[in-house]
Amino acid sequence: MVKEECKALLDALSKVAACYRHMVLTIGGTSDSQNLREELKKTRQKAQELAVANRNKLTAVLKDKTVSKEDKAEFERLWVIFSTCMEILEIDMRRALELGQEFPLNVPKKHLIQTGMSGGTSGVAARAMSVQNMKYEAEHNIDVVDLKDLENEINQVGEMMYEMEMKVNVPQWTVEAKQDPGAELKSTISVGASSIGMISVEENKSFCDISKVLAGIIFSAVLIIAIVLAVCVVKLS
Amino acid sequence: MGAGLLLKTQILRGAWPKMERVIVSMQDPDMGIKMRNQRLLITVIPHAMTGNDIVEWLIQKYSISEEESLHLGNLLVKHGYIYPLKDPRSLVLRADDSPYRFQTPYFWTSSKWPATELDYAIYLAKKNIRKQGDLIDHEKDNYNLLHKRINHTWDFVVMQAREQLRAAKQRRKGDRIVIDCQEQAYWLVNRPPPGALNVLEHGPERRNCHISRVQLPENTDYYKREIECCRKAMGRTRVKSSICLEGYIKFNEQYVPHDPIMSGCLPSNPWITDDTTYWAMNAPTVMTPTKLRVERWGFGFSELLGDTLGRRQLLEFLKKEFSAENLSFWEACEELRYGEQARIADIVDSIYQQFLAPGATRWVNIDSKTMERTLEGIKTPHRYVMDDAQMHIYMLMKKDSYPRFLKSELYRSLLAEAIMPPETKKRVFPFMRKQRHSSPSPALLLPTGEPEVKAEDQSKVVAVPMES
Numbered sequence: 016m017v018k019e020e021c022k023a024l025l026d027a028l029s030k031v032a033a034c035y036r037h038m039v040l041t042i043g044g045t046s047d048s049q050n051l052r053e054e055l056k057k058t059r060q061k062a063q064e065l066a067v068a069n070r071n072k073l074t075a076v077l078k079d080k081t082v083s084k085e086d087k088a089e090f091e092r093l094w095v096i097f098s099t100c101m102e103i104l105e106i107d108m109r110r111a112l113e114l115g116q117e118f119p120l121n122v123p124k125k126h127l128i129q130t131g132m133s134g135g136t137s138g139v140a141a142r143a144m145s146v147q148n149m150k151y152e153a154e155h156n157i158d159v160v161d162l163k164d165l166e167n168e169i170n171q172v173g174e175m176m177y178e179m180e181m182k183v184n185v186p187q188w189t190v191e192a193k194q195d196p197g198a199e200l201k202s203t204i205s206v207g208a209s210s211i212g213m214i215s216v217e218e219n220k221s222f223c224d225i226s227k228v229l230a231g232i233i234f235s236a237v238l239i240i241a242i243v244l245a246v247c248v249v250k251l252s
Numbered sequence: 253m254g255a256g257l258l259l260k261t262q263i264l265r266g267a268w269p270k271m272e273r274v275i276v277s278m279q280d281p282d283m284g285i286k287m288r289n290q291r292l293l294i295t296v297i298p299h300a301m302t303g304n305d306i307v308e309w310l311i312q313k314y315s316i317s318e319e320e321s322l323h324l325g326n327l328l329v330k331h332g333y334i335y336p337l338k339d340p341r342s343l344v345l346r347a348d349d350s351p352y353r354f355q356t357p358y359f360w361t362s363s364k365w366p367a368t369e370l371d372y373a374i375y376l377a378k379k380n381i382r383k384q385g386d387l388i389d390h391e392k393d394n395y396n397l398l399h400k401r402i403n404h405t406w407d408f409v410v411m412q413a414r415e416q417l418r419a420a421k422q423r424r425k426g427d428r429i430v431i432d433c434q435e436q437a438y439w440l441v442n443r444p445p446p447g448a449l450n451v452l453e454h455g456p457e458r459r460n461c462h463i464s465r466v467q468l469p470e471n472t473d474y475y476k477r478e479i480e481c482c483r484k485a486m487g488r489t490r491v492k493s494s495i496c497l498e499g500y501i502k503f504n505e506q507y508v509p510h511d512p513i514m515s516g517c518l519p520s521n522p523w524i525t526d527d528t529t530y531w532a533m534n535a536p537t538v539m540t541p542t543k544l545r546v547e548r549w550g551f552g553f554s555e556l557l558g559d560t561l562g563r564r565q566l567l568e569f570l571k572k573e574f575s576a577e578n579l580s581f582w583e584a585c586e587e588l589r590y591g592e593q594a595r596i597a598d599i600v601d602s603i604y605q606q607f608l609a610p611g612a613t614r615w616v617n618i619d620s621k622t623m624e625r626t627l628e629g630i631k632t633p634h635r636y637v638m639d640d641a642q643m644h645i646y647m648l649m650k651k652d653s654y655p656r657f658l659k660s661e662l663y664r665s666l667l668a669e670a671i672m673p674p675e676t677k678k679r680v681f682p683f684m685r686k687q688r689h690s691s692p693s694p695a696l697l698l699p700t701g702e703p704e705v706k707a708e709d710q711s712k713v714v715a716v717p718m719e720s
Contacts, residue, residue, distance in 0.1 A: 103412070
C-alpha cells in the first residue's frame with residue numbers, strides 16, 4: 016500500500032518536473048509571455064508541494080525499521096529517483112531565474128529571440144496542474160515580481176536537498192535499475208519494467224515475420240497460377 | 253593544427269556573452285534580420301532566415317568584409333546559437349538560401365550550465381522511443397555507456413523521458429517540430445559525433461585570463477591599488493612611437509646587409525650547399541675576420557665587446573693607450589656576475605686587490621661616490637656588488653676609448669685586411685653538382701688554420717665579382 020502511494024507521488028512529481036522543464040525551455044523565445052511566467056510560478060509551487068509530500072513519505076518509510084529487506088531496497092531505489100528529480104528541478108529553477116532576469120517582458124529595448132514557436136504552453140501547464148484549463152489571474156508585471164519569490168524558493172529547495180542528504184543515508188551505488196536498456200520501447204502502461212513486456216514485443220516481431228513469409232508464399236503462388244493460366248489461354252487460342 | 257584549434261576554442265569560451273549580444277541585436281524588429289516562414293508539408297513555421305540574410309546583416313551591422321562576416325556567422329552556428337534546418341548535422345553557415353533558425357536561450361552554450369549526463373541520457377531515451385530503437389551508432393554506444401554509468405537513476409531517466417514526450421504532445425504540431433530541432437541541434441553541439449569538431453573541448457589548461465577570471469571584491473583596497481598602479485604607470489618614461497619606429501627602421505637598415513637570411517651569406521649557405529666555409533670563416537677565433545664582421549664592430553660598443561676577436565683588438569688598442577686595465581676590470585666584473593656562487597668571495601677579493609685597492613697595480617679610475625659605495629658593498633660580497641663600478645667603466649670606455657678606436661690606425665688596417673669570400677659559382681652541368689649528403693657537424697672540424705686553406709680552394713673556382 017505504502018509502496019503504491021510512494022510510486023504515485025513520485026510519478027506525479029516526475030510529471031510536473033517534465034512540464035516545468037518544457038516551460039523553462041520556452042523562456043526568452045517568442046512564446047514567452049506573462050502567462051508563461053505565471054504558469055511557471057504555479058507549476059513550481061505544485062512541484063514543491065509534491066516534493067515535500069514525497070520527502071515526508073519516503074523518509075518515514077526509510078526510517079521504519081520494520082520494513083523487509085526487498086521493500087527497503089525498493090524504497091531506496093525510489094529515494095534515488097526522488098533525489099535525482101529534485102536535482103533536475105533545482106537546476107531548472109535556477110535557469111528559470113537566470114533566463115527570467117535576462118529576458119524581462121515589458122522592456123521595449125530587450126527583444127525576445129525568434130525561435131519559431133508560435134503556440135502557448137497552457138496545455139502543458141494544465142497537465143502539470145492536473146486541471147482542464149488554466150486560469151490566469153496574475154498582474155501584468157509578474158515576470159519581474161516573481162523573480163524574488165523564485166530566488167527564495169530556490170534557496171528553500173537547496174536547503175531541503177541538503178537536509179535530505181544529511182538525514183537519509185542511501186548510498187546511490189547500491190541501487191540497481193530495474194529497467195534494461197531499451198525498456199522504454201515497449202508499451203508504457205506500467206512504469207516499472209517487466210520482462211513479460213519485453214518477450215511479448217519479441218513474439219510480436221517473430222509473429223509478424225511468419226505472417227510476412229506466408230503472405231509472400233501465397234502471393235507468389237497466385238502469381239505463378241496466373242502466369243500458367245495466361246500461357247494456357249495463349250496456347251489454346 | 254590541433255593546438256591552434258584548441259587555443260581558438262579556449263579564447264572563444266570568453267566570447268560566448270558577445271555572441272549572445274549579437275544574437276539579441278539580430279532580433280530587433282526594425283534593424284534585425286528579416287524573417288521568413290518555413291513551409292513544411294502541412295505546417296508553416298515562422299522565424300526562419302537564409303544563410304545569405306545572416307551574412308548580409310552582419311556585413312551591414314558591423315561594416316565588415318564578406319569573408320569576416322562568413323567567419324563570424326560560422327562561429328555562431330558552430331557554437332549552437334543558430335542551427336541549420338535543412339542539413340542539421342552539418343553545423344556550417346552557407347551563404348545561400350539554406351534556412352536557419354535561432355536557438356532558444358535555454359540551449360545557449362554556457363559554461364555555467366554544462367550539458368549533464370543525465371540530460372543526455374533522457375534525450376537519448378526520448379529519441380529511442382520516437383525512433384523505435386533506431387539510434388545512430390555513436391548514440392547507441394553512448395546510450396549503453398550511460399545505462400552503465402548512471403544505472404542508479406536509469407529508472408528515472410526512462411520515467412522522465414516518457415513524461416517529457418507526453419508534455420510535448422500538449423503543444424501544437426509546429427512547436428513540437430521546433431522543439432525537436434532545437435534539442436537535436438543542442439546535442440549536436442554538446443555531444444558531437446566522433447570525428448566532428450568539438451567546440452567545447454578543453455585543451456590543456458593554460459593560464460589564460462579569459463578562463464580563470466577571479467572576481468576580486470571591488471572595495472576601497474582594490475581601488476586604492478588600482479590608483480597606485482595607474483600612478484606608477486603614468487610616471488614611467490615613455491618614448492614617442494615616432495622616435496621608436498625611426499630607431500627601429502635605422503637599426504634594420506643598418507643590419508640588413510649583415511643578415512645571412514635577408515642578404516645571403518658568402519660564400520654560400522651551408523644549409524643548402526653543405527659547404528661549411530661560411531661557419532669556418534666566421535668562427536669566434538679566426539686569424540682574419542670577414543669584412544662584414546669588422547664593419548659591425550663600428551655599429552656600437554656592445555658589438556665590439558661582444559665579439560671575441562673584437563675584444564682582443566680593443567685590448568691591443570687600449571694597451572697602446574695605457575688604459576687596458578679598464579677592459580680587464582670590466583671582464584673581471586663579468587666573471588663575477590656570471591660565475592660560480594662558491595667563488596664569489598674570492599673573485600671580489602681579487603678584483604679589489606687588483607683594481608680597487610689604493611696603490612693597486614691596475615688601479616681603475618672610478619669617481620669617488622661609486623668607489624665609496626663599492627667599498628661598502630665589498631664587505632658583504634654578492635654577485636652584483638660591482639655593478640655600479642662596472643657600469644661606470646663601461647660608459648667610460650664607450651664614450652672615450654671606443655670613438656678613438658674606430659678612428660685609429662689599428663681599426664683601419666683591420667678593415668683593409670678583412671676578407672670578403674667570393675660566392676661559389678653554381679655549377680652549370682647538373683651531374684657536376686655536389687651531391688647533398690649528411691655531413692658531420694662543422695663544430696667538430698674547425699682547426700684555426702683551415703680558413704686559409706679554404707681560401708686557396710676558392711680561388712680555383714671562378715671568382716664572381718663581388719657587390720660592394
